[in-house]
Amino acid sequence: MPHWDSRVEPRWKQFKFNQPYAKGLARLKTEVLAKTDFDPATLFQWGTMQAMALVSVLEASEARFGAEGQAMVADAVAAVGLDVGRQILDGVELPEGMSEAEFFSFYATVINTIAYASLEDPKIDDEGKVSFHIIWCPHQDHYKAFDCRIQRYFVRGMIQAAQEHALGKGWQVKFDSTIPAGAQTCHFTLWNATDAEAAEWNKYTALLEAKALTRKRA
Numbered sequence: 001m002p003h004w005d006s007r008v009e010p011r012w013k014q015f016k017f018n019q020p021y022a023k024g025l026a027r028l029k030t031e032v033l034a035k036t037d038f039d040p041a042t043l044f045q046w047g048t049m050q051a052m053a054l055v056s057v058l059e060a061s062e063a064r065f066g067a068e069g070q071a072m073v074a075d076a077v078a079a080v081g082l083d084v085g086r087q088i089l090d091g092v093e094l095p096e097g098m099s100e101a102e103f104f105s106f107y108a109t110v111i112n113t114i115a116y117a118s119l120e121d122p123k124i125d126d127e128g129k130v131s132f133h134i135i136w137c138p139h140q141d142h143y144k145a146f147d148c149r150i151q152r153y154f155v156r157g158m159i160q161a162a163q164e165h166a167l168g169k170g171w172q173v174k175f176d177s178t179i180p181a182g183a184q185t186c187h188f189t190l191w192n193a194t195d196a197e198a199a200e201w202n203k204y205t206a207l208l209e210a211k212a213l214t215r216k217r218a
Contacts, residue, residue, distance in 0.1 A: 004113035007106070007122065014095040015106040020087040020115060047117070048142055055147045062212055070209055077153035078160075084115050085161025094165070104171050104190050105130040107162055115158075121185075134186035137179060145181035149208045156205075172198045 019025055032038050054077070061069030088110055094103060105124050112120045112134060122132040139147070155173060163169050172193035177183035191197075 003119060004109065007109060009102070009124075011095060011098055011102050012106055012109075015098070015102075017088050017092055017107075017110050018090055020084045022087075044138055047138060051139055052142060054150060055143070058150060059212075066213060067209070070213065074153045074156075074209075077150060078157040081154035081157025082160050083157070084154075085111075085158040086164075088115075089161055089165060092165075099127060100171065100192060101125075101127050101130050103165070104162065105132075108132060108188075108190060111158055129189065129191040131176075131187065131189045134179070134188070137186060140179040140186075143180045145178060146208075146212070148175070148178050148180055149205075149212070151175075152205050152208070170198075174200075 033040060058070070058073045061073045063069075065072070088107070101124050105122055108130065109120065109122055109132075112118050112122075112132065116134075116137065118137045119135040120132045121135055122130070124130050152175070159171070159173060162171065170192050171190055173188055173190045176187040176189055178186045
């Protein structure tokens with residue numbers, strides 16, 4: 001059983017989704033992993049190189065173009081997050097009776113364990129809140145704590161994709177702790193937020209962006 005299919009809730013088996021980047025995934029499985037001596041662990045090294053390049057692109061854009069360069073990269077990353085979320089949910093019909101909390105928790109599992117290639121410990125706290133621990137993340141040994149802000153841009157798009165479904169409207173996410181900042185796990189909470197609570201996400205993102213620009217000027 002693949003690590004992403006380990007949830008025990010009965011409705012998890014009813015939650016159908018699409019694998020993102022399905023064409024390349026099929027080729028990898030059938031033509032590469034099944035027929036060659038390719039070591040899949042090298043995908044970690046390749047992916048880490050891409051991630052560190054993105055950090056470098058963001059920092060270089062901030063240094064040369066300031067807030068405009070920062071916004072350009074942020075929007076581009078968010079657009080990729082939106083595209084991945086839409087690929088996962090495209091044409092998906094949710095099971096009758098599935099709650100908002102179940103939908104968001106299951107969607108987060110797909111994002112965490114497939115798109116982010118991480119190991120998680122998820123929890124449906126109540127009808128208005130779900131959470132999860134990231135036990136291992138491919139970035140944790142190479143990202144600095146401040147680099148994790150890039151994930152906020154991916155998540156912005158991914159949340160937007162979820163909000164396009166009826167059960168996703170109004171939900172928001174917050175980062176409670178991260179491994180690169182010294183925590184044992186990365187912990188995230190998703191909840192059915194008020195407008196004021198949702199605005200806090202954007203406010204904190206703006207604070208991080210301002211801090212990044214201040215660091216560059218310094």
